[in-house]
Amino acid sequence: MTDAASIYHVENVLLVAIRDNITDTDIITLQEELSHRIVSDGARGVVIDISALEIVDTFVGRILAQLSSIARLLAAETYIVGMRPAVAMTLVELGMDLSGSRTALSLSHALRSLRASRLA
Amino acid sequence: MSITSLEEVLKILREDFDDILQQWLETQREEGIRRPDLFSDSESYRQAKNLLTAFASGMTSASQEGRPNLDDPSWADLRAVLEEITHERVERGVSAGEMATFVLALKTPLFMRLRNNLKDSPDALVSEISRLSRMIDAFAMRTNEVFIEEREQIIQRQRDEMMELSTPVVQLWERILTIPLIGTLDSVRAQEVMENLLNSIVEHRAEVVIVDITGVRVVDTQVAQHLLRTAAAVRLMGAESIISGISPKIAQTMVELGVDVGEITTRPTIRAALALAMNRVGFEIRANKESARD
Structure with a gap:
């Protein structure tokens, strides 16, 4: 497990909290780790909290999009939550609208949506 | 008397200051740009007096050689007064044309006096009138520049305000x-x-x-x-x-x-x-x- 992100398993959902100082290596490690955990924990939902991130570049943006695609292949639905306005504007500017991922205002919003779709 | 100087004009300004001021205001009235609806008599009088004072002192100290240059330090007073008056006038909605006519109206009383005083030396008369005319034209032109700057500032300010007003969530x-x-x-x-x-x-x-x-x-x-x-x-x-x-x-x-x-x-x-x-x-x-x- 890296220091830059923590994964918690709650009910059928994996909660991922990404810290502000995450590096490119860290996030690749996270992608590995998360893929394994989805299968080993039998998770049906993944919630990635990025509220700590003040800057998101194309690399991190692409990995976030990839995480959602990977999770979908492993039968889990991904929610990206807590994006800051400045980050949202940057991503749109970069043309990355993460159209493959679901988004929610906060962790509880995401959990509510997951419960509504009976995944949690 | 030297033909190239504005001696006669300076003399007139020195001796006849009050009369010139009165006639200038009178000319403004005749030209229809007095705008009593926007300015009281005392305000108009104060504005004209300050301008004429600054104009006279600028004329006295400024170099008479070459083209009139209002950026010269000797015109600092005039520039300051001009800015202040233009600011007041723009705020109340005076047009650019009225602003220029306001300044150009100063020609009438000065020219009349020059004609009387230099009746006997046509060369000097023509020379003084032409120099003075260029002087006042430059003065009027500067007035319009200041006027436009003021307007631009107002437009910019309104744009900023509109920007704030136009995106209410x-x-x-x-x-x-x-x-x-x-x-x-x-x-x-x-x-x-x-x-x-x-x-x-x-x-x-x-x-x-x-x-x-x-x-x-x-x-x-x-x-x-x-x-x-x-x-x-x-x-x-x-x-x-x-x-x-x-x-x-x-x-x-x-x-x-x-x-x-x-x-x-x-x-x-x-x-x-x-x-x-x-x-x-x-x-x-x-x-x-x-x-x-x-």
């Missing part, structure tokens, strides 16, 4: 925001709209935002792009956007332009959008039993 209900867009949506404003909207989403924990474009005059490809980008950013934040106020005409234009709104929900009226938004956050709008419907 309003909370319609718990977790529902609306931003009514009015006028033209250029890149600068689109950026402003997006920033305001995203920050308000965080502040109000909003789940649905209604972007109302009823008041947007033209929707071209660029405006459509701005709207789509705003909607994309709203989605990234985890909220949903509804674009309302799409008139039949705008709908046709958008299709003709090949604008694809993708998965963004659109509604023709803000009323329909509100009903949908309420539904999304778990409320329902229902008619009261007693309320009569026709």
Whole structure:
């Protein structure tokens, strides 16, 4: 497990909290780790909290999009939550609208949506 | 008497200052630019007196060689007075033409005196008049420049104010925001709209935002792009956007332009959008039993 992100398993959902100082290596490690955990924990939902991130570049943006695609292949639905306005504007500017991922205002919003779709 | 100097003019200004001032004001009245509706007699008098004083002192100290140069330090007084007066006049709605005539009217009393005093030396008369004329023309030109600068500042200020006024985000209900867009949506404003909207989403924990474009005059490809980008950013934040106020005409234009709104929900009226938004956050709008419907 890296220091830059923590994964918690709650009910059928994996909660991922990404810290502000995450590096490119860290996030690749996270992608590995998360893929394994989805299968080993039998998770049906993944919630990635990025509220700590003040800057998101194309690399991190692409990995976030990839995480959602990977999770979908492993039968889990991904929610990206807590994006800051400045980050949202940057991503749109970069043309990355993460159209493959679901988004929610906060962790509880995401959990509510997951419960509504009976995944949690 | 030297022909190239403005000695005679200086002498007249020194000796006849009060009379010239009176006649200048008189000429302004004859030219129809006194504007008693905007300025009282005492204000007009004060403005003209300050200007004439600064003009006279500038004439005395400034070099008489070459073209009149109002940027010269000896004209600092005049520039300051001019700026102050122009500021007062622009604020009250005096036009550029009136402003120039105001200054040019100074020629009449000065020329009349020159003609009387230099009756016997036509060469000196012509020379003084032509120099003085250039002087006052430069003076009037500078007045207009200052006038335009003042106007530009006012325009800039109003633009800034309009910018602030034109992107108000309003909370319609718990977790529902609306931003009514009015006028033209250029890149600068689109950026402003997006920033305001995203920050308000965080502040109000909003789940649905209604972007109302009823008041947007033209929707071209660029405006459509701005709207789509705003909607994309709203989605990234985890909220949903509804674009309302799409008139039949705008709908046709958008299709003709090949604008694809993708998965963004659109509604023709803000009323329909509100009903949908309420539904999304778990409320329902229902008619009261007693309320009569026709």
